[in-house]
Amino acid sequence: MADREKQAGAVLTIDLGAIRANYRFLRSQLAGASCGAAVKADAYGLGAIHVAKALAAEGCDHFFVAHLDEGIALRPHLPASADIFVLHGPLPDTELEFVEHRLIPVLNSASQVAGWRQAARIAARRLPAVVQVDTGMSRLGLSRQEVENWLYDPDFLRGIDLCYLMTHLACAERQDHPMNAAQLEAFQALRKKLPQCRTSFANSSGIFLGQKYHGDLVRPGAALYGIAPVQGASNPMQSVVTLKARVIQTRVIDRGDCVGYGGTYRAAGRRRIATIATGYADGWLRSFSGRGFAHVDGVPVPVVGNVSMDTLALDVTDVSADRVHAGAYVDLISASQPVDDVAALAGTIGYEILTSLGARYHRDYVDTQTPRAAQRQPSTEFSI
Numbered sequence: 001m002a003d004r005e006k007q008a009g010a011v012l013t014i015d016l017g018a019i020r021a022n023y024r025f026l027r028s029q030l031a032g033a034s035c036g037a038a039v040k041a042d043a044y045g046l047g048a049i050h051v052a053k054a055l056a057a058e059g060c061d062h063f064f065v066a067h068l069d070e071g072i073a074l075r076p077h078l079p080a081s082a083d084i085f086v087l088h089g090p091l092p093d094t095e096l097e098f099v100e101h102r103l104i105p106v107l108n109s110a111s112q113v114a115g116w117r118q119a120a121r122i123a124a125r126r127l128p129a130v131v132q133v134d135t136g137m138s139r140l141g142l143s144r145q146e147v148e149n150w151l152y153d154p155d156f157l158r159g160i161d162l163c164y165l166m167t168h169l170a171c172a173e174r175q176d177h178p179m180n181a182a183q184l185e186a187f188q189a190l191r192k193k194l195p196q197c198r199t200s201f202a203n204s205s206g207i208f209l210g211q212k213y214h215g216d217l218v219r220p221g222a223a224l225y226g227i228a229p230v231q232g233a234s235n236p237m238q239s240v241v242t243l244k245a246r247v248i249q250t251r252v253i254d255r256g257d258c259v260g261y262g263g264t265y266r267a268a269g270r271r272r273i274a275t276i277a278t279g280y281a282d283g284w285l286r287s288f289s290g291r292g293f294a295h296v297d298g299v300p301v302p303v304v305g306n307v308s309m310d311t312l313a314l315d316v317t318d319v320s321a322d323r324v325h326a327g328a329y330v331d332l333i334s335a336s337q338p339v340d341d342v343a344a345l346a347g348t349i350g351y352e353i354l355t356s357l358g359a360r361y362h363r364d365y366v367d368t369q370t371p372r373a374a375q376r377q378p379s380t381e382f383s384i
């Protein structure tokens with residue numbers, strides 16, 4: 001075992017080959033559209049630099065981050081030909097940093113458009129941008145009124161090269177949700193009125209709503225990372241993440257003994273309890289208290305009592321003591337319990353489980369698709 005791995009309480013394995021395979025699969029669903037990638041929030045907690053490089057090697061050249069600083073951090077790691085779009089657009093007085101770092105803003109309001117016009121004046125050249133219009137989510141994007149004003153203002157985009165007109169789906173993972181068709185119709189109506197340009201429409205789930213929802217550039221995130229894109233259907237994506245955590249100690253407790261803060265679990269009989277080196281500070285949410293599972297060689301072992309900051313407790317009475325001892329691993333995310341199942345146990349979504357993954361895990365980047373000898377990425381972040 002590598003030293004770093006030995007020193008850590010848990011090991012998070014991220015399969016870049018599976019991410020690349022998922023990218024190819026999503027691309028195969030498109031007719032004419034380009035396939036970008038959402039790598040915001042550190043690529044959903046998996047490491048934006050590793051992930052974006054792996055995707056760039058697969059031919060991806062459109063990357064979406066949320067914040068300006070995410071774009072600045074990513075820029076030096078991608079080829080000059082790659083476009084990095086910043087979904088939040090420029091907050092006041094940050095426009096020139098976008099120019100300096102060659103980041104393309106998504107302009108979400110008339111005032112962001114005005115700021116970008118001003119930046120183009122100062123830079124004394126035309127500047128690229130995406131303009132987002134709101135089609136029903138009421139989160140980011142020009143309102144209906146702002147779009148109307150645009151129609152009567154020939155100077156609205158003065159100095160701005162409009163790369164894409166963009167909107168975002170609110171309910172795409174539910175294929176029967178009426179909001180999908182309503183947003184499609186609203187977007188098509190707006191396009192007819194506005195200057196002709198390419199469009200960017202679907203996220204992961206939107207890709208599976210059919211080609212009408214693709215536009216010219218899709219922006220998947222979650223599906224790349226193995227999250228199921230269609231609610232109620234089987235998951236066509238390869239799993240990307242596994243998480244295993246180590247046993248610190250085991251103990252036998254008797255009937256009436258409590259486990260953990262608050263004493264919320266009281267043993268009904270003699271039980272063997274393992275204390276595991278992962279807690280809510282590692283993103284193993286406190287809402288798993290008393291209801292999550294870990295797995296030992298595919299056998300589910302229940303979480304008992306409240307999850308602590310640095311530990312959780314498992315009832316391992318039903319598995320062999322030879323298998324669960326100090327230093328042994330138990331599986332928290334695995335084939336037995338993929339990310340979406342973990343999320344369901346905690347009453348949340350896979351997105352939140354991934355983006356909560358902790359900083360204390362030892363991260364092992366592997367590529368199961370490519371023979372190990374041919375791998376270009378180093379297998380761990382810390383290898384020398």
Ligand SMILES: *Cc1c(COP(=O)(O)O)cnc(C)c1O
Nearest residue numbers: 038168203204205219220221222
């Ligand atoms: C996060 C995000 C995406 C990616 O969505 P997934 O559901 O993860 O595929 C695409 N577009 C916008 C505007 C986003 O905020």
